Amino acid sequence: MTSDSASETLGGHPDEPHIGALAGKLNWLRAGVLGANDGIVSTAGIVVGVAAATAERGPIFTAGVAGLAAGAVSMALGEYVSVSTQRDTEAALLAKEKWELKHQPEEELDELTGLYVAKGMSAETARQAAIEATEHDAFGAHAEAELGIDPHELANPWAAAASSAVAFTAGALLPLIAILLPSAPWRIPVAVVAVLVALAATGVLGAYLGQSSPWRPTLRMVIGGGLAMAVTYGIGSLMGTAIG
Numbered sequence: 607m608t609s610d611s612a613s614e615t616l617g618g619h620p621d622e623p624h625i626g627a628l629a630g631k632l633n634w635l636r637a638g639v640l641g642a643n644d645g646i647v648s649t650a651g652i653v654v655g656v657a658a659a660t661a662e663r664g665p666i667f668t669a670g671v672a673g674l675a676a677g678a679v680s681m682a683l684g685e686y687v688s689v690s691t692q693r694d695t696e697a698a699l700l701a702k703e704k705w706e707l708k709h710q711p712e713e714e715l716d717e718l719t720g721l722y723v724a725k726g727m728s729a730e731t732a733r734q735a736a737i738e739a740t741e742h743d744a745f746g747a748h749a750e751a752e753l754g755i756d757p758h759e760l761a762n763p764w765a766a767a768a769s770s771a772v773a774f775t776a777g778a779l780l781p782l783i784a785i786l787l788p789s790a791p792w793r794i795p796v797a798v799v800a801v802l803v804a805l806a807a808t809g810v811l812g813a814y815l816g817q818s819s820p821w822r823p824t825l826r827m828v829i830g831g832g833l834a835m836a837v838t839y840g841i842g843s844l845m846g847t848a849i850g
Contacts, residue, residue: 639812641681641770643805645777647831649673650801651838653785654794658842661790670785674778682771689763696760699753700745707744714748715740721751780804798835805831 652673656666707714715736722732739747749757784800785793809824 638769638773639808641685641773642777642808643827644681645674645677645774646780646801646804646808647834648677649778650781650797650831651834653781654797654835655838655842657785657793657797658839659846663786666793667782667786670778670782674775674782677778678771678774681774682767685770686763686767689761689766693761693763696753696755700749700755700757703748703753704745707748711744714744718748718751777804777808794839798832801831801835802828 649670653666653670656669660666718736718740719729719732722735723729727735736747739751746757749755781797781801781804785797788796805827806824809827810820813820813823
């Protein structure tokens with residue numbers, strides 16, 4: 607019987623995201639959306655601030671590229687360390703579970719039964735379910751019921767780091783290009799509009815992929831990006847005036 611047939615037989619919804627697939631999807635979504643958002647906002651803040659201080663393209667370009675490179679490396683490193691810590695924790699918990707299953711099988715069966723009872727099963731049904739789950743895949747059953755971990759889909763730090771770095775770079779390129787192409791009087795207005803539109807699009811895309819309402823995340827991104835550019839523009843203007 608195929609997985610789809612089994613799902614239909616059990617009354618499930620094949621197109622509905624479930625725990626394992628949804629957790630992986632949300633992990634990629636989080637890294638991608640955060641990376642793109644940080645790339646857009648941080649680079650926009652840098653180049654708008656520098657453009658407020660000088661009309662020369664060279665300093666704007668240098669600052670923008672430096673910010674892009676530093677930000678991409680920082681995001682990738684942060685994701686790698688974070689997800690590596692998560693994976694190490696998951697691996698340690700799973701190793702402990704394997705030891706308990708090998709040395710304390712009866713206690714583990716009682717524990718699994720208790721977990722099923724806590725989910726609403728009767729004691730008799732829970733015991734039978736625990737026995738059948740243990741016979742089929744004891745390790746997988748305990749990992750899911752006790753720890754909420756799929757042992758076959760542990761978090762991947764390299765994938766998270768790469769996703770975050772690529773997303774940051776893609777986001778950072780937009781404000782950099784937007785502020786370098788126009789002539790001096792139009793650089794900041796064009797960059798600001800482009801950044802706000804990009805942030806709105808990122809918010810809508812993130813909400814769509816996460817199957818949630820787009821209004822709140824989009825508003826947060828647009829307001830946050832606008833405030834960041836306003837602050838760096840003010841600082842750049844003051845520095846330009848002081849230096850000049």
